[in-house]
Amino acid sequence: MTSPGAPGAETLLLRSGRVSEAEWMSATHDRPGLIAAGNVGSSELEVVSTVVAQDAAFAIAAGSVEECVVDKATDGPALPLARGADPDWLIRETARRLTALAALPHPVSPYRERFLPAPDVDPDSLAANRREILANANGRRSARDIAFVVCRGIYPVTIEISRMLQEGLMRIAVNIAPNPPAAPVTAKQQSGKLNHEGQLPRRKPGGSGVAEVLPRLLNLMRKESHEP
Incomplete structure (x- = not known):
């Protein structure tokens, strides 16, 4: 696959x-x-x-x-x-x-949001994998784009970015056009918005869209388990 x-x-x-x-x-x-x-x-x-x-x-x-x-x-x-x-x-x-x-406090989609380093973050204080992610967060790249740049899996990069958002190391970019994609993608870009305090945006439950596919997978699993 x-x-x-x-x-x-x-x-x-x-x-x-x-x-x-x-x-x-x-x-x-x-x-x-x-x-x-x-x-x-x-x-x-x-x-x-x-x-x-x-x-x-x-x-x-x-x-x-x-x-x-x-x-x-x-x-x-x-x-x-x-x-x-x-x-x-x-x-x-x-x-x-x-x-x-x-289940993470601030889950993001691999495709929708674009990211920037948070103000006053010291990259030298971070682990190497986080420094690399932060260095490539230019406000135009999604988690998927960053995964390609750093040559790591899209899942671990998306998880790490979600954790870094929670820890205040990154923020969601606003109104910055994405870079031309390196390869075709099927998901449409959806930028987040910062509130007046510069904090993470308030989103409706399920705003990242990640949980939306779980029922489909679970139904498929149940279907497969009943097939001979």
Whole structure:
């Protein structure tokens, strides 16, 4: 499973430095070829493939699908799971992630809000992963955009941004046009608004839209459990 809403195996492997661009280009869709290059093992490739599948499922479930078509000519993921993935497990894991995000005090959508560093934040006092997120929050990037820039999964980046908002390290940008997307997205931009004190905006319950997909997933899980 892959999605333009989440970084794929190529992004994660090239970012890690374990695979060069030349090795990836010569061995795409060729797991033995990447292993033979000597910089990455079969177990590591399986972990990366699993992480990418989980993140892609979350990216799809957290967004919206307005239309779809069956593309029989697709080659599938560039680095598919060697043993595949159980659909029930993938649905449960996706539901768990959506539930965890929705339970945070200030959950955000991976696609809607854009972010800026909060005033007077000292980046040097933050952990490296947070410094990287903060450095790329320019008021035009969504959580999904930042995930691509820092080459990390869309789920952990969205979770971290939600926590940083709660801790006062970031704020939601107002009336700043987003950057042109690096890849197609299905969710429409929706900027938040700051109140007169410069605090986080007051939103209606469920304003991030994250919890909206949980009933669909749970219904699908119940349906699958009753099928022979």
